[in-house]
Amino acid sequence: MTPLRLDHVCQDRGSGRRQGRVLHDVSLSIESGELVLLEGPSGAGKSTLLGVAAGLLTPSSGEVTLAGLSLRGATPRARRDLRARSVGFVFQRANLVANLTARDNVRLMAELAGMTAADGAARADALLERVGLRGLRHRFPHELSGGEEQRVAVARAVVHRPAVVLADEPTASLDGISGRAVTELLIELARAVGSAVLVSTYDPRLGPYADRRLAILDGQLGPIPLGSGTTVTGNTPMNPISDVR
Amino acid sequence: MRTGSNLPRFLAVALRSRRLRDWLAITGVAACTLLVLVIASAFRSVTQAVESYAGQANADLWVAMPGTDNMIRGSFASMLPIEYRDSMTTIPGVAAADPVLKAFLTVQKLDSDAAHRATLLSVGYRAPGGLGGPPEFAAGRAPRGRHEIALDRAAAFRLAVHLGDTVGIAGHKVQVVGLTRGTNILATQFFFADIAASSIATDTRGKASFIVLKVQTGLDPAIVAAAVEARFPDLMVMSRRDFVNSNRREVTTGFVPMIALMGGLGMAAAAVLVGLLVNGAVEDRRDDIAILFALGAGLAPVTRGMLRGALRQAALGSVIGVLLAVILAIGLDQWMPIIPLRLTGLDVAIVVGIFVLASGVGATAPILALQNLDPMEAFRS
Numbered sequence: 001m002t003p004l005r006l007d008h009v010c011q012d013r014g015s016g017r018r019q020g021r022v023l024h025d026v027s028l029s030i031e032s033g034e035l036v037l038l039e040g041p042s043g044a045g046k047s048t049l050l051g052v053a054a055g056l057l058t059p060s061s062g063e064v065t066l067a068g069l070s071l072r073g074a075t076p077r078a079r080r081d082l083r084a085r086s087v088g089f090v091f092q093r094a095n096l097v098a099n100l101t102a103r104d105n106v107r108l109m110a111e112l113a114g115m116t117a118a119d120g121a122a123r124a125d126a127l128l129e130r131v132g133l134r135g136l137r138h139r140f141p142h143e144l145s146g147g148e149e150q151r152v153a154v155a156r157a158v159v160h161r162p163a164v165v166l167a168d169e170p171t172a173s174l175d176g177i178s179g180r181a182v183t184e185l186l187i188e189l190a191r192a193v194g195s196a197v198l199v200s201t202y203d204p205r206l207g208p209y210a211d212r213r214l215a216i217l218d219g220q221l222g223p224i225p226l227g228s229g230t231t232v233t234g235n236t237p238m239n240p241i242s243d244v245r
Numbered sequence: 246m247r248t249g250s251n252l253p254r255f256l257a258v259a260l261r262s263r264r265l266r267d268w269l270a271i272t273g274v275a276a277c278t279l280l281v282l283v284i285a286s287a288f289r290s291v292t293q294a295v296e297s298y299a300g301q302a303n304a305d306l307w308v309a310m311p312g313t314d315n316m317i318r319g320s321f322a323s324m325l326p327i328e329y330r331d332s333m334t335t336i337p338g339v340a341a342a343d344p345v346l347k348a349f350l351t352v353q354k355l356d357s358d359a360a361h362r363a364t365l366l367s368v369g370y371r372a373p374g375g376l377g378g379p380p381e382f383a384a385g386r387a388p389r390g391r392h393e394i395a396l397d398r399a400a401a402f403r404l405a406v407h408l409g410d411t412v413g414i415a416g417h418k419v420q421v422v423g424l425t426r427g428t429n430i431l432a433t434q435f436f437f438a439d440i441a442a443s444s445i446a447t448d449t450r451g452k453a454s455f456i457v458l459k460v461q462t463g464l465d466p467a468i469v470a471a472a473v474e475a476r477f478p479d480l481m482v483m484s485r486r487d488f489v490n491s492n493r494r495e496v497t498t499g500f501v502p503m504i505a506l507m508g509g510l511g512m513a514a515a516a517v518l519v520g521l522l523v524n525g526a527v528e529d530r531r532d533d534i535a536i537l538f539a540l541g542a543g544l545a546p547v548t549r550g551m552l553r554g555a556l557r558q559a560a561l562g563s564v565i566g567v568l569l570a571v572i573l574a575i576g577l578d579q580w581m582p583i584i585p586l587r588l589t590g591l592d593v594a595i596v597v598g599i600f601v602l603a604s605g606v607g608a609t610a611p612i613l614a615l616q617n618l619d620p621m622e623a624f625r626s
Contacts, residue, residue, distance in 0.1 A: 047621070047624040047625075050624065051621050051624065054539070056539060056620050056621055057621065077543070080538075080541050080542075080543060081541065083539075083540075083541045084540065084541025084542075085541075087541075089539060089540065089623070091536075091623060091624065092624070095532070095536045095623055096536075097259045097533050097536060097537070098533060099258050099259050099260075099261055099533070100255060100258060100259055104255060104258070107251065107255070108252070108255045108259070108540075109540055111251055111252045111255065112252065112540055112541045112542055113541070117251045120251075168624050
């Protein structure tokens with residue numbers, strides 16, 4: 001089973017004269033344990049692609065298959081349940097729930113995914129220990145540094161062993177050391193549970209960690225050769241492809 | 246809701262307003278509750294005072310000239326010859342008959358300035374034990390003879406007099422020997438004197454405003470009332486209930502529309518306040534709600550969490566408002582009895598119930614707007 005697959009996905013925004021195409025015929029598949037970088041400048045469509053992949057946005061055309069289930073025709077509730085069980089998120093800023101402690105933020109995700117309270121608590125404790133925050137687990141987000149928050153977010157993203165982890169510029173608000181630490185934790189923990197990982201970024205430091213690198217520009221997807229130091233900018237020429245594997 | 250017993254608690258905590266905002270909402274509801282309860286209980290205390298006097302147990306029938314059906318208003322010149330009392334005692338079924346003379350008189354603390362002067366409703370009766378006397382004493386005793394009075398305790402507070410002090414009434418010096426309770430109708434208070442002294446002070450010797458009748462035990466007051474009307478066809482005979490209703494009507498006229506208006510405005514203010522605060526809370530928690538939706542939380546549990554939060558604020562605010570009203574009522578009764586507050590369980594239940602309901606309704610609009618919140622906001626925050 002391919003955890004995440006997008007087939008000829010187009011995504012329009014607005015209507016009438018204001019209508020614009022955000023994603024153009026995007027096809028993509030990511031296997032378990034694979035890390036794919038999605039690189040592109042601001043406004044290129046990275047977040048939209050992540051939203052479509054997570055079932056938060058319904059594509060204008062094309063098909064999204066998440067954890068082996070097609071999202072076409074799925075009810076909002078079915079999408080929500082599938083998302084809770086099968087997707088882990090790491091956002092640009094940690095986006096932890098402000099009123100919950102680090103531990104409860106992780107447990108919340110576990111219980112949203114259907115884990116029992118006891119299992120969720122045990123797994124949250126283990127993950128927080130793994131990310132080096134056992135001693136800070138009862139702190140609230142505002143009591144943590146940016147790097148510590150993002151490590152909690154990584155623990156939250158994998159606590160329910162999701163099929164797919166979607167990370168939206170996870171190192172953008174971190175310094176180099178913290179960014180590298182968060183990236184390595186994300187990769188290690190995601191691979192440990194066999195998640196497919198799609199990371200949107202414009203951070204070239206993440207390149208060496210990737211199994212594949214994709215560029216996105218004006219909603220069109222194209223490959224970047226591994227080992228390339230290329231950074232995708234608004235001036236980078238793109239060759240649209242339908243299947244990047 | 247999926248399995249996992251902590252999820253409702255996590256959502257409730259996640260959606261809780263910031264502490265300052267939370268307490269602002271609670272305090273706002275408490276203040277509105279206090280306002281409405283004070284208005285309602287002040288009204289209640291006035292009607293209770295009227296019922297306390299006009300509804301006293303032994304006064305079964307009240308006889309007066311037509312047009313004088315209450316203690317508060319009506320012509321003070323429309324009075325009965327006091328001799329009617331003797332005739333009425335001979336009517337079969339009448340156990341006792343006593344005159345009552347009402348008049349407004351100015352009472353002044355001796356050797357004091359104008360600040361310690363008050364115009365009170367004087368009730369002259371056959372002191373000390375006649376019908377139509379004080380319904381309840383807070384302290385002291387009933388007056389005996391022409392040189393003693395019993396004064397409502399709120400009036401005593403206004404005049405700064407105490408038991409044993411001497412006050413001046415229409416040029417006569419009298420001693421305060423009793424402090425009464427249940428005789429404060431907010432606009433004025435009662436004082437009680439022997440009818441002979443009242444007659445002299447008002448220059449109405451031989452007259453009475455009412456003849457109060459006690460009916461023999463076991464007899465139907467209506468039958469005795471018919472007998473009185475047969476003997477005195479020009480007079481008006483009121484049952485205790487009719488007399489209470491007439492007095493209640495007089496004190497509530499003007500009060501009720503104002504109470505209803507202020508109470509309604511208080512309720513509306515609370516609903517708008519809570520609605521605004523919940524709206525603010527939704528905005529305040531917008532990022533977190535978007536994250537929750539993105540992570541897979543459903544609209545229903547989030548809506549329930551927000552509504553529960555709003556109702557919690559309303560309930561807690563109402564309870565605090567009730568407690569403040571109780572404390573205020575006790576404090577005023579102790580230190581400033583001029584403003585009587587009488588809280589009843591029914592009033593409290595109605596006010597709290599309506600406030601919680603109004604808060605829920607007020608919170609509905611911003612909560613319904615949650616369904617338009619785009620979980621993609623989690624990527625933008």
